[in-house]
Amino acid sequence: MRDLPGKTHVAVVGCAMHAPRDAKQRSLEEAIYAVARAALLDAGLAIDDIDGIVVGANDQLDGRAISVMMASGSVGGVGRDILSTPSAAEHAFVLGALRVSAGQFRTQLVVSWSPTEVSSIPEALRLGTDPYFHRALPLDELSAAGLQATALESAVPDIRQAAISIVVKNRNNGAIAYPDRAAAPRETAWIASGKPLRWPLTDTMVTPPAYGLVALVLADAEFVKERSLPAPAWIQGLGWATEAGLLGDRQLAALASLAAATEQAYQQAGIKNPTTAFQLAEVADATPYQELLAYEGLGLCARQEWLRACESGRFERGGTLPVNLSGGALSFNPVYCAGLMRIAEAANQLRGRAGHHQTAKLERVLAHAASGFAMQYNTVVVMGRDPVAGTHSCVGARP
Amino acid sequence: MELLTRKESWNIAYEHALGETASWFYVQIRDHAKLYGRRDPKSGRVLVPPRSFSDQTLEPTTEWVEVGPAGRIETFTIVYEQFKTLPPPPYAFGYVLLDRADTAIGGFFRGIDLSDPAQAAQTLKVGVRVNTRFAEKRTGDILDFWFELESK
Numbered sequence: 020m021r022d023l024p025g026k027t028h029v030a031v032v033g034c035a036m037h038a039p040r041d042a043k044q045r046s047l048e049e050a051i052y053a054v055a056r057a058a059l060l061d062a063g064l065a066i067d068d069i070d071g072i073v074v075g076a077n078d079q080l081d082g083r084a085i086s087v088m089m090a091s092g093s094v095g096g097v098g099r100d101i102l103s104t105p106s107a108a109e110h111a112f113v114l115g116a117l118r119v120s121a122g123q124f125r126t127q128l129v130v131s132w133s134p135t136e137v138s139s140i141p142e143a144l145r146l147g148t149d150p151y152f153h154r155a156l157p158l159d160e161l162s163a164a165g166l167q168a169t170a171l172e173s174a175v176p177d178i179r180q181a182a183i184s185i186v187v188k189n190r191n192n193g194a195i196a197y198p199d200r201a202a203a204p205r206e207t208a209w210i211a212s213g214k215p216l217r218w219p220l221t222d223t224m225v226t227p228p229a230y231g232l233v234a235l236v237l238a239d240a241e242f243v244k245e246r247s248l249p250a251p252a253w254i255q256g257l258g259w260a261t262e263a264g265l266l267g268d269r270q271l272a273a274l275a276s277l278a279a280a281t282e283q284a285y286q287q288a289g290i291k292n293p294t295t296a297f298q299l300a301e302v303a304d305a306t307p308y309q310e311l312l313a314y315e316g317l318g319l320c321a322r323q324e325w326l327r328a329c330e331s332g333r334f335e336r337g338g339t340l341p342v343n344l345s346g347g348a349l350s351f352n353p354v355y356c357a358g359l360m361r362i363a364e365a366a367n368q369l370r371g372r373a374g375h376h377q378t379a380k381l382e383r384v385l386a387h388a389a390s391g392f393a394m395q396y397n398t399v400v401v402m403g404r405d406p407v408a409g410t411h412s413c414v415g416a417r418p
Numbered sequence: 419m420e421l422l423t424r425k426e427s428w429n430i431a432y433e434h435a436l437g438e439t440a441s442w443f444y445v446q447i448r449d450h451a452k453l454y455g456r457r458d459p460k461s462g463r464v465l466v467p468p469r470s471f472s473d474q475t476l477e478p479t480t481e482w483v484e485v486g487p488a489g490r491i492e493t494f495t496i497v498y499e500q501f502k503t504l505p506p507p508p509y510a511f512g513y514v515l516l517d518r519a520d521t522a523i524g525g526f527f528r529g530i531d532l533s534d535p536a537q538a539a540q541t542l543k544v545g546v547r548v549n550t551r552f553a554e555k556r557t558g559d560i561l562d563f564w565f566e567l568e569s570k
Contacts, residue, residue: 165495
């Protein structure tokens, strides 16, 4: 593997996240236009300031083959360089950051969305399995999450209590962050007595898919200085890695790809002790078991300490490292772009634009996104008030 | 003003080529009720379901190895939600590491009372031994076989 030397530091300078109340009010392309425009307004920029665009889109959910073709016009892609990353929404962020870091572009607009127009999201997501051996099974992303949760419960006994406490924590956070969205159960007893969807996951331990859109504006150091852009969230470290494609080839209770992505991001950012390096984290939590795996993979908490850490309130609001103050995907679950929303939430905290859940005195934050079946893709982003190490050596990690 | 939607339904069929390796695997299931994997000569690992190349070493696999019919549960889930294209739930499925294999294959678990999820999960545990059962009439498909607890 050869390093790709970055030429400049990269910052998030604009963010927008939309959760349309009425999906019928706008077509998908109109909604994408709205969120892209909102991110540009947030950055104080116009589309003419944008050199290139990367979108993350999922054809199955969109009901549009190569959905970037329809969406290009919505995000300013007519007559402007545009790429798409169907593998994961957060990969659009990685690619956008790399394009700026490499000195090829000064600015990038990164956009992703996750509609709920398809009649059955589980059926649509079953297309993600191989058509030769496993597509006849009821294997969608939620089933894969159930398989991973079973493997984890077997590997680490008595973690169901920790998992339930994470649901409570994130839903309580979500009720503060976005009170208009919060509707999922928050009482421990209620969550513990849910009806099984994909054992051991119950209807109270996950959140139904929701319609969401997210856009970020990235810029290089020179552009930030030239335009005097306020409060940029500098990308200090960026890592990403992938697990094997077939679930039966993997150890579902461990994430080698997350360890590799973390090592890469921390090395770039100069993180020696992750337990004290960050003031806030936003991590993947489509299920609470995902958040537990994130604690371990990000070096925040060993698995044998999960239950104790959850009981101590360490990851709660007011704890030493609040995790998912936004409420996470356990509060609002736009399936495909939930990972990019974690990055946007962490960036907004640094920029002082998080809203109701804004935290004071942040120097460095951590974002983790996972996508695919049982967290096949893992992306780690370290952001800070200062550029520090930038996004040098931006090459995907090998698990 | 009234907000309209436009509903559309597609019914497109795909006929996916299985290739020589997967075809041979399914023919053995159909004609002989036997399961096979392919060995990666570089790593020595037996890949089940079989692949013509290893995605770890990118070497072509070179040897058929009979696997199972017994194995151990690697993980499972029990589905209580209706899929439009599948029979009514509940059903249990998961991944089994067949004897002599190094990777696990997915399949349904049968012969287990799923009416009480917690009880069923106590029966279907990671590490529990299972046996492969084959349908009497086989078509050369992944649904030609399923797993049952070894003690049954």
